[in-house]
Amino acid sequence: MSFNSAGLSLDQAPPQNIPFRFFLTAPIFGMAGFILMLWLGPSVFISRYHPGLIAITHMLTLGVITMTMVGALFQLMPVLAGSIIYQQKFLAPVIHIGLCLGTIGLAFGFFLFQETWLKWVSLVFLWGSLGTFIFISLIALFKAKSQHSTVRYMRLSLVSLAVTIVLGTFLELGHLNFMELYRPALTDLHLTWGFMGWIFLLILGVSLQVIPMFQVTPRYPDWLTKRYAPVFFLSLCALLLAVFNSLAFGREEFFASLYSALTGFLLLLIFLFMVATLWLQKKRKRGKRDILYWYGRLAFLVWFLGICTYFIDQNNSLWVHNDRRMIVVGIFMFWGVMAYINGMIYKIVPFLIWFNLQAKQMDAMMKGLETPKVPLMHEIIRQKYMWWQLSLFFSGCVLLVGAQFFTEAFYLGVLLLLLSYILLTQHIFGAERKSAYHTENILA
Amino acid sequence: MGNISQYLSNDHGTCDELYSSLENIVTKGDWEKTHKKAQVFFDAMEQHFALEEEILFPTLEDYTGMTMGPTAVMRMEHKQMRVLMKEMQEALAEKNKDTVLGSGETLLILIQQHNMKEENILYPMADDALSEEANEIVQRMDELRTKMS
Numbered sequence: 001m002s003f004n005s006a007g008l009s010l011d012q013a014p015p016q017n018i019p020f021r022f023f024l025t026a027p028i029f030g031m032a033g034f035i036l037m038l039w040l041g042p043s044v045f046i047s048r049y050h051p052g053l054i055a056i057t058h059m060l061t062l063g064v065i066t067m068t069m070v071g072a073l074f075q076l077m078p079v080l081a082g083s084i085i086y087q088q089k090f091l092a093p094v095i096h097i098g099l100c101l102g103t104i105g106l107a108f109g110f111f112l113f114q115e116t117w118l119k120w121v122s123l124v125f126l127w128g129s130l131g132t133f134i135f136i137s138l139i140a141l142f143k144a145k146s147q148h149s150t151v152r153y154m155r156l157s158l159v160s161l162a163v164t165i166v167l168g169t170f171l172e173l174g175h176l177n178f179m180e181l182y183r184p185a186l187t188d189l190h191l192t193w194g195f196m197g198w199i200f201l202l203i204l205g206v207s208l209q210v211i212p213m214f215q216v217t218p219r220y221p222d223w224l225t226k227r228y229a230p231v232f233f234l235s236l237c238a239l240l241l242a243v244f245n246s247l248a249f250g251r252e253e254f255f256a257s258l259y260s261a262l263t264g265f266l267l268l269l270i271f272l273f274m275v276a277t278l279w280l281q282k283k284r285k286r287g288k289r290d291i292l293y294w295y296g297r298l299a300f301l302v303w304f305l306g307i308c309t310y311f312i313d314q315n316n317s318l319w320v321h322n323d324r325r326m327i328v329v330g331i332f333m334f335w336g337v338m339a340y341i342n343g344m345i346y347k348i349v350p351f352l353i354w355f356n357l358q359a360k361q362m363d364a365m366m367k368g369l370e371t372p373k374v375p376l377m378h379e380i381i382r383q384k385y386m387w388w389q390l391s392l393f394f395s396g397c398v399l400l401v402g403a404q405f406f407t408e409a410f411y412l413g414v415l416l417l418l419l420s421y422i423l424l425t426q427h428i429f430g431a432e433r434k435s436a437y438h439t440e441n442i443l444a
Numbered sequence: 445m446g447n448i449s450q451y452l453s454n455d456h457g458t459c460d461e462l463y464s465s466l467e468n469i470v471t472k473g474d475w476e477k478t479h480k481k482a483q484v485f486f487d488a489m490e491q492h493f494a495l496e497e498e499i500l501f502p503t504l505e506d507y508t509g510m511t512m513g514p515t516a517v518m519r520m521e522h523k524q525m526r527v528l529m530k531e532m533q534e535a536l537a538e539k540n541k542d543t544v545l546g547s548g549e550t551l552l553i554l555i556q557q558h559n560m561k562e563e564n565i566l567y568p569m570a571d572d573a574l575s576e577e578a579n580e581i582v583q584r585m586d587e588l589r590t591k592m593s
Contacts, residue, residue: 079557079560079561080560080564081564082561082564082565145565145568145569146564146565146568148564209560213460213556213559213560214552214553214556216460216461216463216464284464285460285461285464285465286464286467286468287464287467287468287471288467288468288471288545288549290549347553351550351553351554351557354550355554358524358527359520359524362520362523362524362527376531376543376546376547376549376550377546377549377550377553378542378545378546378549378550379546
Protein backbone atom coordinates (compact mmCIF):
# COMPACT_ATOMS: atom_id res chain seq x y z
CA MET A 1 0.00 0.00 0.00
CA SER A 2 1.39 3.33 -0.89
CA PHE A 3 1.76 5.98 1.70
CA ASN A 4 -0.76 8.42 0.32
CA SER A 5 -3.30 6.07 -1.21
CA ALA A 6 -5.38 6.18 1.96
CA GLY A 7 -5.98 9.85 1.25
CA LEU A 8 -4.67 10.80 4.62
CA SER A 9 -3.15 14.01 5.68
CA LEU A 10 -2.50 15.09 9.22
CA ASP A 11 -3.51 18.63 8.52
CA GLN A 12 -7.18 17.86 8.76
CA ALA A 13 -8.11 19.61 11.95
CA PRO A 14 -11.23 21.51 10.87
CA PRO A 15 -11.39 25.33 10.86
CA GLN A 16 -12.05 26.66 14.36
CA ASN A 17 -15.57 27.81 13.55
CA ILE A 18 -16.80 24.25 12.90
CA PRO A 19 -16.58 22.89 16.46
CA PHE A 20 -17.05 26.35 17.99
CA ARG A 21 -20.49 26.98 16.59
CA PHE A 22 -21.62 23.92 18.59
CA PHE A 23 -19.63 24.81 21.72
CA LEU A 24 -20.99 28.37 21.74
CA THR A 25 -24.60 27.21 21.38
CA ALA A 26 -24.59 24.46 24.01
CA PRO A 27 -24.44 26.63 27.17
CA ILE A 28 -27.21 28.85 25.78
CA PHE A 29 -29.49 25.82 25.65
CA GLY A 30 -28.38 25.07 29.21
CA MET A 31 -29.50 28.54 30.30
CA ALA A 32 -32.78 28.18 28.41
CA GLY A 33 -33.43 24.78 30.01
CA PHE A 34 -32.93 26.09 33.53
CA ILE A 35 -34.97 29.25 32.83
CA LEU A 36 -37.81 26.99 31.71
CA MET A 37 -37.38 24.92 34.88
CA LEU A 38 -37.54 28.05 37.05
CA TRP A 39 -40.63 29.20 35.27
CA LEU A 40 -42.47 25.89 35.56
CA GLY A 41 -41.58 25.47 39.23
CA PRO A 42 -41.14 22.39 41.42
CA SER A 43 -44.22 20.73 39.94
CA VAL A 44 -42.18 19.59 36.90
CA PHE A 45 -40.83 16.79 39.08
CA ILE A 46 -44.27 15.40 39.94
CA SER A 47 -43.93 12.79 37.25
CA ARG A 48 -41.23 11.77 34.80
CA TYR A 49 -43.86 12.17 32.09
CA HIS A 50 -44.56 15.80 32.91
CA PRO A 51 -44.46 17.52 29.50
CA GLY A 52 -42.40 20.37 30.95
CA LEU A 53 -39.83 17.92 32.31
CA ILE A 54 -39.65 16.16 28.94
CA ALA A 55 -39.12 19.54 27.26
CA ILE A 56 -36.32 20.48 29.69
CA THR A 57 -34.73 17.03 29.40
CA HIS A 58 -34.50 17.38 25.63
CA MET A 59 -33.14 20.92 25.84
CA LEU A 60 -30.33 19.47 27.94
CA THR A 61 -29.78 16.14 26.16
CA LEU A 62 -30.02 17.52 22.64
CA GLY A 63 -29.23 21.19 23.17
CA VAL A 64 -26.32 20.83 25.58
CA ILE A 65 -25.00 17.28 25.59
CA THR A 66 -25.53 16.20 21.97
CA MET A 67 -24.64 19.70 20.72
CA THR A 68 -21.26 19.58 22.48
CA MET A 69 -20.58 15.98 21.49
CA VAL A 70 -21.30 16.64 17.81
CA GLY A 71 -18.92 19.63 17.90
CA ALA A 72 -16.27 17.57 19.66
CA LEU A 73 -16.64 14.74 17.13
CA PHE A 74 -16.10 17.14 14.22
CA GLN A 75 -12.83 18.07 15.90
CA LEU A 76 -11.78 14.63 17.10
CA MET A 77 -12.56 12.38 14.15
CA PRO A 78 -9.87 13.84 11.90
CA VAL A 79 -7.31 13.93 14.71
CA LEU A 80 -8.02 10.48 16.14
CA ALA A 81 -8.95 8.60 13.02
CA GLY A 82 -7.27 10.70 10.37
CA SER A 83 -10.36 10.66 8.22
CA ILE A 84 -11.88 13.44 6.21
CA ILE A 85 -15.49 14.26 6.95
CA TYR A 86 -17.40 14.74 3.74
CA GLN A 87 -18.18 18.39 2.91
CA GLN A 88 -17.77 19.46 6.51
CA LYS A 89 -17.49 23.17 5.80
CA PHE A 90 -20.91 23.10 4.21
CA LEU A 91 -22.58 20.38 6.30
CA ALA A 92 -21.49 21.46 9.81
CA PRO A 93 -23.47 24.74 9.71
CA VAL A 94 -26.48 22.95 8.20
CA ILE A 95 -26.37 20.23 10.88
CA HIS A 96 -25.96 22.89 13.54
CA ILE A 97 -29.00 24.89 12.44
CA GLY A 98 -31.08 21.72 12.04
CA LEU A 99 -30.15 20.53 15.52
CA CYS A 100 -30.97 23.95 17.05
CA LEU A 101 -34.34 24.22 15.33
CA GLY A 102 -35.19 20.57 15.98
CA THR A 103 -34.39 20.90 19.68
CA ILE A 104 -36.38 24.12 20.08
CA GLY A 105 -39.28 22.62 18.15
CA LEU A 106 -39.26 19.43 20.19
CA ALA A 107 -39.09 21.29 23.51
CA PHE A 108 -41.87 23.67 22.57
CA GLY A 109 -43.89 20.84 21.07
CA PHE A 110 -43.99 19.17 24.45
CA PHE A 111 -44.39 22.31 26.33
CA LEU A 112 -47.25 23.77 24.36
CA PHE A 113 -48.40 20.19 23.97
CA GLN A 114 -51.24 20.71 21.49
CA GLU A 115 -49.05 21.93 18.67
CA THR A 116 -49.00 18.84 16.49
CA TRP A 117 -47.34 20.56 13.55
CA LEU A 118 -44.42 21.58 15.74
CA LYS A 119 -43.77 17.95 16.61
CA TRP A 120 -43.69 16.98 12.96
CA VAL A 121 -41.42 19.85 12.03
CA SER A 122 -39.01 19.09 14.87
CA LEU A 123 -38.89 15.42 13.85
CA VAL A 124 -37.96 16.45 10.32
CA PHE A 125 -35.21 18.79 11.56
CA LEU A 126 -33.77 16.29 14.01
CA TRP A 127 -33.81 13.43 11.53
CA GLY A 128 -32.31 15.69 8.87
CA SER A 129 -29.51 17.05 11.04
CA LEU A 130 -28.58 14.10 13.24
CA GLY A 131 -29.30 11.59 10.48
CA THR A 132 -26.88 13.41 8.19
CA PHE A 133 -24.34 13.68 10.96
CA ILE A 134 -24.50 9.97 11.80
CA PHE A 135 -24.26 9.08 8.13
CA ILE A 136 -21.20 11.20 7.28
CA SER A 137 -19.46 10.30 10.53
CA LEU A 138 -19.93 6.58 10.09
CA ILE A 139 -18.60 6.79 6.55
CA ALA A 140 -15.56 8.69 7.77
CA LEU A 141 -15.00 6.22 10.61
CA PHE A 142 -15.35 3.12 8.45
CA LYS A 143 -12.96 4.54 5.89
CA ALA A 144 -10.46 5.54 8.57
CA LYS A 145 -7.07 3.93 8.17
CA SER A 146 -6.58 3.86 11.88
CA GLN A 147 -9.03 1.42 13.45
CA HIS A 148 -8.03 1.63 17.09
CA SER A 149 -10.36 1.16 20.04
CA THR A 150 -11.59 4.76 20.16
CA VAL A 151 -12.71 4.56 16.54
CA ARG A 152 -14.69 1.40 17.36
CA TYR A 153 -16.28 3.06 20.40
CA MET A 154 -17.22 6.08 18.30
CA ARG A 155 -18.92 3.86 15.72
CA LEU A 156 -20.97 2.00 18.35
CA SER A 157 -21.86 5.29 19.98
CA LEU A 158 -23.14 6.73 16.69
CA VAL A 159 -25.16 3.58 15.96
CA SER A 160 -26.64 3.94 19.45
CA LEU A 161 -27.58 7.54 18.67
CA ALA A 162 -29.44 6.26 15.60
CA VAL A 163 -31.30 3.67 17.71
CA THR A 164 -32.12 6.36 20.30
CA ILE A 165 -33.60 8.59 17.59
CA VAL A 166 -35.68 5.72 16.16
CA LEU A 167 -37.01 4.90 19.63
CA GLY A 168 -37.67 8.59 20.28
CA THR A 169 -39.56 8.78 17.01
CA PHE A 170 -41.79 5.85 18.07
CA LEU A 171 -42.56 7.73 21.26
CA GLU A 172 -43.29 10.91 19.36
CA LEU A 173 -45.57 8.99 16.99
CA GLY A 174 -47.31 7.71 20.12
CA HIS A 175 -47.82 11.31 21.25
CA LEU A 176 -49.19 12.09 17.81
CA ASN A 177 -51.63 9.17 18.18
CA PHE A 178 -50.17 7.26 15.27
CA MET A 179 -49.41 4.27 17.45
CA GLU A 180 -49.75 3.15 21.01
CA LEU A 181 -47.54 5.04 23.46
CA TYR A 182 -45.71 2.16 25.09
CA ARG A 183 -44.90 3.59 28.51
CA PRO A 184 -42.72 2.99 30.38
CA ALA A 185 -41.13 0.26 28.21
CA LEU A 186 -40.19 2.44 25.22
CA THR A 187 -39.32 5.45 27.37
CA ASP A 188 -36.89 3.38 29.41
CA LEU A 189 -35.34 1.92 26.27
CA HIS A 190 -35.04 5.36 24.65
CA LEU A 191 -33.21 6.85 27.59
CA THR A 192 -31.07 3.77 28.22
CA TRP A 193 -29.85 3.76 24.61
CA GLY A 194 -29.34 7.51 24.74
CA PHE A 195 -27.49 7.59 28.01
CA MET A 196 -25.59 4.31 27.92
CA GLY A 197 -25.16 3.92 24.18
CA TRP A 198 -24.72 7.35 22.66
CA ILE A 199 -23.37 9.34 25.60
CA PHE A 200 -21.51 6.83 27.75
CA LEU A 201 -19.84 4.84 24.95
CA LEU A 202 -18.54 8.07 23.43
CA ILE A 203 -17.30 9.41 26.77
CA LEU A 204 -15.61 6.07 27.38
CA GLY A 205 -14.04 5.90 23.93
CA VAL A 206 -12.66 9.43 24.18
CA SER A 207 -11.45 8.83 27.75
CA LEU A 208 -9.39 5.85 26.56
CA GLN A 209 -7.24 8.37 24.67
CA VAL A 210 -7.60 11.51 26.69
CA ILE A 211 -7.12 10.33 30.27
CA PRO A 212 -3.77 8.55 29.83
CA MET A 213 -2.52 11.49 27.78
CA PHE A 214 -3.63 14.55 29.75
CA GLN A 215 -3.14 13.06 33.16
CA VAL A 216 -0.08 11.00 32.22
CA THR A 217 -1.40 7.68 33.53
CA PRO A 218 -0.67 4.16 32.24
CA ARG A 219 -2.88 2.98 29.37
CA TYR A 220 -6.29 1.40 29.98
CA PRO A 221 -6.19 -2.39 30.33
CA ASP A 222 -6.91 -4.59 27.30
CA TRP A 223 -10.30 -5.81 28.51
CA LEU A 224 -11.57 -2.24 28.38
CA THR A 225 -10.16 -1.41 24.98
CA LYS A 226 -11.15 -4.71 23.36
CA ARG A 227 -13.89 -6.92 24.81
CA TYR A 228 -15.79 -4.34 26.83
CA ALA A 229 -17.35 -2.46 23.90
CA PRO A 230 -18.96 -5.46 22.11
CA VAL A 231 -20.21 -6.93 25.41
CA PHE A 232 -21.71 -3.58 26.37
CA PHE A 233 -23.30 -3.04 22.98
CA LEU A 234 -24.71 -6.59 22.74
CA SER A 235 -26.26 -6.15 26.19
CA LEU A 236 -27.95 -3.01 24.95
CA CYS A 237 -29.26 -4.98 21.94
CA ALA A 238 -30.51 -7.75 24.26
CA LEU A 239 -32.37 -5.10 26.22
CA LEU A 240 -34.06 -3.95 23.04
CA LEU A 241 -35.02 -7.51 22.08
CA ALA A 242 -36.38 -8.21 25.57
CA VAL A 243 -38.70 -5.21 25.36
CA PHE A 244 -39.88 -5.91 21.82
CA ASN A 245 -40.48 -9.57 22.62
CA SER A 246 -42.50 -8.65 25.64
CA LEU A 247 -44.54 -6.14 23.65
CA ALA A 248 -45.15 -8.71 20.91
CA PHE A 249 -45.62 -11.94 22.84
CA GLY A 250 -46.52 -10.96 26.37
CA ARG A 251 -44.79 -13.07 29.09
CA GLU A 252 -44.22 -9.73 30.72
CA GLU A 253 -42.94 -11.06 34.00
CA PHE A 254 -40.15 -13.07 32.39
CA PHE A 255 -39.03 -10.21 30.17
CA ALA A 256 -39.29 -7.69 32.98
CA SER A 257 -36.86 -9.67 35.11
CA LEU A 258 -34.58 -10.16 32.10
CA TYR A 259 -34.74 -6.41 31.55
CA SER A 260 -33.77 -5.59 35.14
CA ALA A 261 -30.96 -8.12 35.07
CA LEU A 262 -29.54 -6.60 31.88
CA THR A 263 -29.84 -3.04 33.16
CA GLY A 264 -28.07 -4.08 36.35
CA PHE A 265 -25.34 -5.71 34.28
CA LEU A 266 -24.85 -2.55 32.19
CA LEU A 267 -24.65 -0.38 35.29
CA LEU A 268 -22.08 -2.79 36.67
CA LEU A 269 -20.03 -2.38 33.48
CA ILE A 270 -20.13 1.41 33.90
CA PHE A 271 -19.00 0.90 37.46
CA LEU A 272 -16.06 -1.22 36.22
CA PHE A 273 -14.99 1.57 33.86
CA MET A 274 -14.97 3.99 36.77
CA VAL A 275 -12.92 1.60 38.91
CA ALA A 276 -10.41 1.14 36.06
CA THR A 277 -10.11 4.92 35.63
CA LEU A 278 -9.61 5.54 39.34
CA TRP A 279 -6.98 2.82 39.38
CA LEU A 280 -5.13 4.50 36.48
CA GLN A 281 -5.36 7.87 38.18
CA LYS A 282 -3.91 6.38 41.34
CA LYS A 283 -0.87 5.37 39.28
CA ARG A 284 -0.61 8.74 37.54
CA LYS A 285 2.73 10.44 37.22
CA ARG A 286 1.31 13.93 37.05
CA GLY A 287 0.62 15.49 40.41
CA LYS A 288 -1.22 18.54 39.15
CA ARG A 289 -5.00 18.33 39.47
CA ASP A 290 -6.69 20.55 36.95
CA ILE A 291 -10.32 21.42 36.40
CA LEU A 292 -10.89 18.38 34.17
CA TYR A 293 -9.63 16.09 36.92
CA TRP A 294 -12.09 17.48 39.46
CA TYR A 295 -14.97 17.55 37.02
CA GLY A 296 -14.17 13.92 36.19
CA ARG A 297 -14.11 12.97 39.86
CA LEU A 298 -17.41 14.74 40.40
CA ALA A 299 -18.96 12.87 37.47
CA PHE A 300 -17.82 9.53 38.86
CA LEU A 301 -19.10 10.30 42.32
CA VAL A 302 -22.59 11.15 41.12
CA TRP A 303 -22.71 8.25 38.67
CA PHE A 304 -21.84 6.00 41.56
CA LEU A 305 -24.64 7.53 43.63
CA GLY A 306 -26.99 7.14 40.67
CA ILE A 307 -26.11 3.46 40.29
CA CYS A 308 -26.60 2.87 44.04
CA THR A 309 -29.97 4.67 43.92
CA TYR A 310 -31.05 2.46 41.04
CA PHE A 311 -30.43 -0.63 43.13
CA ILE A 312 -32.38 0.65 46.15
CA ASP A 313 -35.58 -1.38 46.25
CA GLN A 314 -38.31 0.45 44.41
CA ASN A 315 -40.79 -0.38 47.17
CA ASN A 316 -38.71 1.55 49.70
CA SER A 317 -40.90 4.08 51.53
CA LEU A 318 -38.38 6.80 50.60
CA TRP A 319 -39.71 6.96 47.07
CA VAL A 320 -43.45 7.37 47.64
CA HIS A 321 -43.79 6.24 44.05
CA ASN A 322 -41.37 4.62 41.61
CA ASP A 323 -41.22 7.76 39.48
CA ARG A 324 -39.36 9.64 42.16
CA ARG A 325 -36.68 6.97 42.29
CA MET A 326 -36.20 7.14 38.52
CA ILE A 327 -36.12 10.95 38.63
CA VAL A 328 -33.39 10.88 41.27
CA VAL A 329 -31.42 8.31 39.24
CA GLY A 330 -31.95 10.51 36.19
CA ILE A 331 -30.70 13.66 37.93
CA PHE A 332 -27.58 11.84 39.12
CA MET A 333 -26.80 10.42 35.68
CA PHE A 334 -27.40 13.77 33.99
CA TRP A 335 -25.37 15.60 36.52
CA GLY A 336 -22.41 13.30 35.86
CA VAL A 337 -22.63 13.67 32.09
CA MET A 338 -22.95 17.44 32.23
CA ALA A 339 -20.04 17.65 34.67
CA TYR A 340 -17.82 15.51 32.43
CA ILE A 341 -18.70 17.53 29.36
CA ASN A 342 -18.25 20.81 31.19
CA GLY A 343 -14.73 19.76 32.22
CA MET A 344 -13.85 18.73 28.66
CA ILE A 345 -15.09 22.06 27.26
CA TYR A 346 -12.82 23.94 29.65
CA LYS A 347 -9.89 21.99 28.26
CA ILE A 348 -10.77 21.92 24.57
CA VAL A 349 -11.91 25.53 24.03
CA PRO A 350 -8.77 27.32 25.32
CA PHE A 351 -6.54 24.77 23.60
CA LEU A 352 -8.18 25.14 20.19
CA ILE A 353 -8.04 28.93 20.44
CA TRP A 354 -4.38 28.89 21.42
CA PHE A 355 -3.58 26.32 18.73
CA ASN A 356 -5.21 28.31 15.95
CA LEU A 357 -3.73 31.62 17.09
CA GLN A 358 -0.30 30.05 17.27
CA ALA A 359 -0.64 28.64 13.78
CA LYS A 360 -1.54 32.10 12.47
CA GLN A 361 1.39 33.60 14.33
CA MET A 362 3.79 31.07 12.81
CA ASP A 363 2.37 31.87 9.40
CA ALA A 364 3.03 35.55 9.94
CA MET A 365 6.52 34.82 11.26
CA MET A 366 7.37 32.80 8.16
CA LYS A 367 6.47 35.84 6.11
CA GLY A 368 8.95 37.79 8.21
CA LEU A 369 6.31 39.86 10.05
CA GLU A 370 6.58 41.02 13.67
CA THR A 371 3.74 39.50 15.69
CA PRO A 372 2.42 40.11 19.20
CA LYS A 373 2.54 37.34 21.79
CA VAL A 374 -0.28 34.82 21.74
CA PRO A 375 -2.12 34.24 25.05
CA LEU A 376 -1.59 30.84 26.67
CA MET A 377 -4.43 28.51 27.63
CA HIS A 378 -4.61 29.68 31.23
CA GLU A 379 -4.83 33.28 30.04
CA ILE A 380 -7.73 32.52 27.71
CA ILE A 381 -10.04 31.27 30.49
CA ARG A 382 -8.81 31.94 34.01
CA GLN A 383 -8.64 28.92 36.30
CA LYS A 384 -10.21 30.91 39.13
CA TYR A 385 -13.38 31.59 37.14
CA MET A 386 -13.69 27.94 36.20
CA TRP A 387 -13.70 27.07 39.91
CA TRP A 388 -16.54 29.49 40.45
CA GLN A 389 -18.50 27.80 37.72
CA LEU A 390 -17.79 24.33 39.13
CA SER A 391 -18.87 25.38 42.63
CA LEU A 392 -22.14 26.89 41.41
CA PHE A 393 -22.85 23.84 39.28
CA PHE A 394 -22.08 21.44 42.10
CA SER A 395 -24.20 23.25 44.73
CA GLY A 396 -27.06 23.66 42.28
CA CYS A 397 -27.13 19.94 41.57
CA VAL A 398 -27.01 19.03 45.28
CA LEU A 399 -29.99 21.28 45.91
CA LEU A 400 -31.88 19.85 42.95
CA VAL A 401 -31.56 16.33 44.33
CA GLY A 402 -32.56 17.72 47.73
CA ALA A 403 -35.59 19.33 46.12
CA GLN A 404 -37.00 15.87 45.43
CA PHE A 405 -37.52 15.54 49.18
CA PHE A 406 -37.71 19.18 50.31
CA THR A 407 -39.39 21.31 47.68
CA GLU A 408 -38.01 24.50 49.28
CA ALA A 409 -34.57 23.72 47.80
CA PHE A 410 -35.91 23.84 44.25
CA TYR A 411 -35.70 27.54 43.38
CA LEU A 412 -32.28 28.15 44.87
CA GLY A 413 -30.93 24.98 43.23
CA VAL A 414 -32.18 25.85 39.75
CA LEU A 415 -31.05 29.45 40.17
CA LEU A 416 -27.50 28.29 40.96
CA LEU A 417 -27.53 25.98 37.96
CA LEU A 418 -28.75 28.82 35.78
CA LEU A 419 -25.95 31.03 37.12
CA SER A 420 -23.36 28.34 36.43
CA TYR A 421 -24.53 28.17 32.82
CA ILE A 422 -24.53 31.95 32.53
CA LEU A 423 -20.90 31.87 33.68
CA LEU A 424 -20.03 29.06 31.28
CA THR A 425 -21.63 30.99 28.41
CA GLN A 426 -19.72 34.11 29.40
CA HIS A 427 -16.44 32.15 29.58
CA ILE A 428 -16.81 30.58 26.17
CA PHE A 429 -17.97 33.78 24.49
CA GLY A 430 -15.19 35.68 26.27
CA ALA A 431 -12.66 33.17 24.97
CA GLU A 432 -14.06 33.55 21.47
CA ARG A 433 -13.79 37.36 21.74
CA LYS A 434 -10.15 37.06 22.83
CA SER A 435 -9.54 34.78 19.89
CA ALA A 436 -11.04 37.33 17.48
CA TYR A 437 -9.10 40.19 19.09
CA HIS A 438 -5.73 38.43 18.87
CA THR A 439 -6.41 37.18 15.34
CA GLU A 440 -6.96 40.76 14.28
CA ASN A 441 -3.75 41.84 16.01
CA ILE A 442 -1.74 39.16 14.27
CA LEU A 443 -3.19 39.96 10.88
CA ALA A 444 -2.65 43.66 11.42
CA MET B 445 2.61 -2.49 16.86
CA GLY B 446 5.55 -2.35 14.46
CA ASN B 447 9.15 -1.62 15.42
CA ILE B 448 9.15 2.06 14.53
CA SER B 449 5.84 2.67 16.36
CA GLN B 450 7.07 0.87 19.41
CA TYR B 451 10.38 2.68 19.53
CA LEU B 452 9.04 6.20 19.13
CA SER B 453 5.89 5.70 21.22
CA ASN B 454 8.06 4.58 24.13
CA ASP B 455 10.01 7.78 23.70
CA HIS B 456 6.75 9.78 24.00
CA GLY B 457 6.08 8.01 27.29
CA THR B 458 9.52 8.99 28.60
CA CYS B 459 9.00 12.65 27.72
CA ASP B 460 5.56 12.62 29.41
CA GLU B 461 7.06 11.27 32.60
CA LEU B 462 9.89 13.78 32.55
CA TYR B 463 7.40 16.60 32.11
CA SER B 464 5.23 15.35 34.99
CA SER B 465 8.12 15.16 37.39
CA LEU B 466 9.26 18.64 36.31
CA GLU B 467 5.75 19.99 36.91
CA ASN B 468 5.62 18.37 40.33
CA ILE B 469 8.90 20.04 41.33
CA VAL B 470 7.86 23.45 39.98
CA THR B 471 4.62 23.23 41.97
CA LYS B 472 6.67 22.65 45.11
CA GLY B 473 8.76 25.72 44.27
CA ASP B 474 12.17 24.02 44.51
CA TRP B 475 14.05 26.13 41.91
CA GLU B 476 17.41 24.42 42.44
CA LYS B 477 16.07 21.05 41.35
CA THR B 478 13.74 22.64 38.80
CA HIS B 479 16.55 23.89 36.58
CA LYS B 480 18.18 20.46 36.42
CA LYS B 481 14.90 18.66 35.74
CA ALA B 482 13.94 21.23 33.12
CA GLN B 483 17.20 20.69 31.26
CA VAL B 484 16.71 16.91 31.25
CA PHE B 485 13.19 17.37 29.86
CA PHE B 486 14.20 19.88 27.17
CA ASP B 487 17.10 17.64 26.09
CA ALA B 488 14.82 14.61 25.82
CA MET B 489 12.39 16.61 23.70
CA GLU B 490 15.11 17.85 21.34
CA GLN B 491 16.46 14.32 21.07
CA HIS B 492 13.05 12.99 20.09
CA PHE B 493 12.58 15.79 17.55
CA ALA B 494 15.97 14.89 16.06
CA LEU B 495 15.07 11.20 15.73
CA GLU B 496 12.05 12.23 13.68
CA GLU B 497 13.35 15.25 11.80
CA GLU B 498 16.70 13.74 10.86
CA ILE B 499 15.81 10.08 10.36
CA LEU B 500 12.12 9.14 10.18
CA PHE B 501 10.70 12.11 8.27
CA PRO B 502 13.35 12.27 5.52
CA THR B 503 13.09 8.50 4.98
CA LEU B 504 9.31 8.75 4.69
CA GLU B 505 9.56 11.79 2.43
CA ASP B 506 11.97 9.92 0.14
CA TYR B 507 9.59 6.98 0.03
CA THR B 508 6.49 9.02 -0.79
CA GLY B 509 8.06 11.86 -2.70
CA MET B 510 5.96 14.24 -0.59
CA THR B 511 7.59 16.91 1.52
CA MET B 512 4.48 19.00 2.06
CA GLY B 513 2.36 16.15 3.44
CA PRO B 514 1.90 14.88 6.98
CA THR B 515 5.58 15.25 7.86
CA ALA B 516 5.41 18.99 7.15
CA VAL B 517 2.55 19.30 9.64
CA MET B 518 4.53 17.39 12.25
CA ARG B 519 7.60 19.59 11.69
CA MET B 520 5.39 22.64 12.09
CA GLU B 521 4.07 21.34 15.41
CA HIS B 522 7.62 20.70 16.59
CA LYS B 523 8.28 24.37 15.89
CA GLN B 524 5.23 25.36 17.94
CA MET B 525 6.54 23.22 20.80
CA ARG B 526 9.92 24.90 20.59
CA VAL B 527 8.24 28.31 20.92
CA LEU B 528 6.51 27.15 24.10
CA MET B 529 9.69 25.55 25.44
CA LYS B 530 11.46 28.86 24.93
CA GLU B 531 8.69 30.69 26.81
CA MET B 532 9.02 28.14 29.58
CA GLN B 533 12.79 28.63 29.74
CA GLU B 534 12.39 32.40 29.99
CA ALA B 535 9.84 32.03 32.78
CA LEU B 536 12.14 29.56 34.55
CA ALA B 537 14.97 32.09 34.42
CA GLU B 538 12.64 34.69 35.97
CA LYS B 539 11.38 32.11 38.51
CA ASN B 540 7.84 32.99 37.44
CA LYS B 541 5.91 29.96 38.65
CA ASP B 542 2.53 30.86 37.09
CA THR B 543 3.98 31.35 33.62
CA VAL B 544 6.12 28.20 33.87
CA LEU B 545 3.05 26.15 34.78
CA GLY B 546 0.84 27.97 32.29
CA SER B 547 3.13 27.54 29.31
CA GLY B 548 3.87 24.00 30.53
CA GLU B 549 0.18 23.12 30.57
CA THR B 550 -0.29 24.44 27.03
CA LEU B 551 2.85 22.60 25.92
CA LEU B 552 1.66 19.34 27.48
CA ILE B 553 -1.66 19.46 25.65
CA LEU B 554 0.04 20.35 22.38
CA ILE B 555 2.43 17.42 22.89
CA GLN B 556 -0.45 15.08 23.67
CA GLN B 557 -2.53 15.87 20.63
CA HIS B 558 0.60 15.75 18.48
CA ASN B 559 1.48 12.31 19.91
CA MET B 560 -2.05 11.17 19.28
CA LYS B 561 -1.69 11.97 15.58
CA GLU B 562 1.73 10.35 15.36
CA GLU B 563 0.86 7.20 17.30
CA ASN B 564 -2.52 6.67 15.65
CA ILE B 565 -1.73 7.71 12.13
CA LEU B 566 1.83 8.57 11.19
CA TYR B 567 3.75 5.76 12.91
CA PRO B 568 1.44 2.99 11.71
CA MET B 569 1.85 4.39 8.20
CA ALA B 570 5.61 4.34 8.63
CA ASP B 571 5.46 0.76 9.95
CA ASP B 572 3.51 -0.18 6.85
CA ALA B 573 5.50 1.70 4.27
CA LEU B 574 8.98 1.07 5.67
CA SER B 575 8.51 -2.46 7.01
CA GLU B 576 11.58 -3.78 5.20
CA GLU B 577 14.01 -1.21 6.50
CA ALA B 578 12.39 -0.84 9.95
CA ASN B 579 15.21 -2.55 11.83
CA GLU B 580 17.83 -0.46 10.14
CA ILE B 581 15.88 2.77 10.89
CA VAL B 582 15.60 1.86 14.55
CA GLN B 583 19.31 1.14 14.64
CA ARG B 584 20.12 4.51 13.10
CA MET B 585 17.89 6.18 15.70
CA ASP B 586 19.75 4.37 18.45
CA GLU B 587 23.07 5.58 17.05
CA LEU B 588 21.89 9.18 16.82
CA ARG B 589 20.60 8.99 20.38
CA THR B 590 23.98 7.79 21.67
CA LYS B 591 25.73 10.52 19.72
CA MET B 592 23.46 13.21 21.21
CA SER B 593 23.75 12.05 24.81
